Amino acid sequence: MESTIRDINLATKGQLKIDWVKAHMPVLNTLREEFERTLPFKGKKVTICLHLEAKTAYLAKVVQAGGAEVTVVASNPLSTQDDVVAALVAGGVHAHAWYGATDEEYHQHLHKALDFGPDYIIDDGGDLVSTIHKERRELIGKVQGGAEETTTGILRLRAMEKNGELAFPMIAVNDAEMKYLFDNRYGTGQSVWDGIMRTTNLVVAGKTVCVVGYGWCGKGVAMRAKGLGARVIICEVNPIKANEAWMDGFEVMPMVEAAPLGDFFVTVTGNKDVITGEHFQVMKDGAILSNAGHFDVEVNKVQLRAMAQSCREVRNNIEEYLLQDGRRIYLLAEGRLVNLAAGDGHPAEVMDMTFALQALALHYLATAKDSLESKVYSVPLEIDKRVAELKLRTLGLKIDLLSEEQENYLANWQHS
Structure with a gap:
């Protein structure tokens, strides 16, 4: 499958940007090592629609390390960095995006990314989900589920679910505490x-x-x-x-x-x-x-x-x-x-947590897909807590643990 990008010769410059954020995203690095061993996405296709800058690129590489064939497409024509996209293509990820795409080009890119026939999607603002449900309904049944990044996207998904129109399960990553408390705020x-x-x-x-x-x-x-x-x-x-x-x-x-x-x-x-x-x-x-x-x-x-x-x-x-x-x-x-x-987006250390949630949400879909209905799901608490624990570990921080007696006290209403 060919890619639709501005200039492959920009790849070296883009790779330097990816290497920089990789050095500041230790949680994703941990997950990458795990995925390389377990290959949870082996044989699967994943389409990622996010802002195509270096941090997103590294998420794509982590998913690729888990065995997936990956295609990326922009969620905003002015946030795409052509050198980063070129580096992804040079590294075996398919891409359909360039900076300053017209509305017509932007929608063409979305369709090319969906021509890929994804099993799973990562969406931003509901662009992929909306396009699938309105224009690419032949993909319903092929797409097994996905994860949504933003408040805007989740509002659209919940409206679709309420109207009985959502055709596959979606995980509301934006609603995870390790997302909105840090990504959205800081x-x-x-x-x-x-x-x-x-x-x-x-x-x-x-x-x-x-x-x-x-x-x-x-x-x-x-x-x-x-x-x-x-x-x-x-x-x-x-x-x-x-x-x-x-x-x-x-x-x-x-x-x-x-x-x-x-x-x-x-x-x-x-x-x-x-x-x-x-x-x-x-x-x-x-x-x-x-x-x-x-x-x-x-x-x-x-x-x-x-x-x-x-x-x-x-x-x-x-x-x-x-x-x-x-x-x-x-x-x-x-x-x-x-x-x-007009900038480079959120700091790498913050997106490390958000994109770890995205990667683990995909892993959850890949293992639990047969038990999930076509609904909007919260990120499981164990995933939220795991990202929090990994983040503390990478910071070299420790916290207190409850004793068995304390846990029993909290679990029993008869204690005074």
Whole structure:
């Protein structure tokens, strides 16, 4: 099977990136050694749809080490690193992706990756699952299951399950504690500001940051903004999360009230149209908009273009929209994931835990597939705990263990 990539000659440069993250992903290294011995995916085909940068590449190599034939495809056209993709192809992994793919090319790549006829999938945002169910139904029955990376994807999967439309089991990796407590919070918090700061080269301290959405990703973005010296405003629709944001020390208000105050805006909701024309109307000159949700629909770009008298790229990954009254609004990375489209994504040590969950979720599917229905499953607790234990071990950390007497005390309600 041929690959669809930009330039195989970039492989050497890409391999250096993969080698770097490999040195900082000890949990995956442990699993790779195990998979090389046990070959849990021998004879199986796996299609991985994730952001194609070095950490994802190493996950693909770990799955390949378990005996699988692997194909990768991008989950976002602006997060693909062509040199990393080339290195994967040079190492025997099939790939269909390049940086800056058009919408037509992006969907062609998805279909080519599915032409592979996968037994298992790893998805991001539900792109593979959606394509299979809408356009490639001949694969239903061939695909035995998969794992989903993101909040956005899990929302789509649960809607499919509720409607009785999900045709194979999917594991909600994003809902694992070793995922959202670290990847969503610390990973997103650091990588979003890395992307914003390297793109704008502007100071954050003393500025007002408006974070739209206070889920685990929003908590991480807000926490890092506060640490950088910003005033932080939270916009929420969930009253429980709004109370949490207030108790965490942040201001809370509707977006229409926050819009005139913000210097930086970061959307992390997984929903559409959270920043729209009514907000652009009252934003200050020089406001900077960015998104850290999966799809580029959180900032309404159509309305922003319609309101602007001109648009130009003033710096790589920064579009300037000049409004009729002379105000300028800046949009980073076309409103796509700013931490990946304008940065390198989450730190390797964080993704080490997430991708270990992905690898073990696939292993679970391969061993338990006959007993699983076409539903959305949580990551088994033993997998979550195993990744936690492996991570502590690689850090050289030890924790206390319960004695038999303590375990009995906790298990017996009659003790006082």
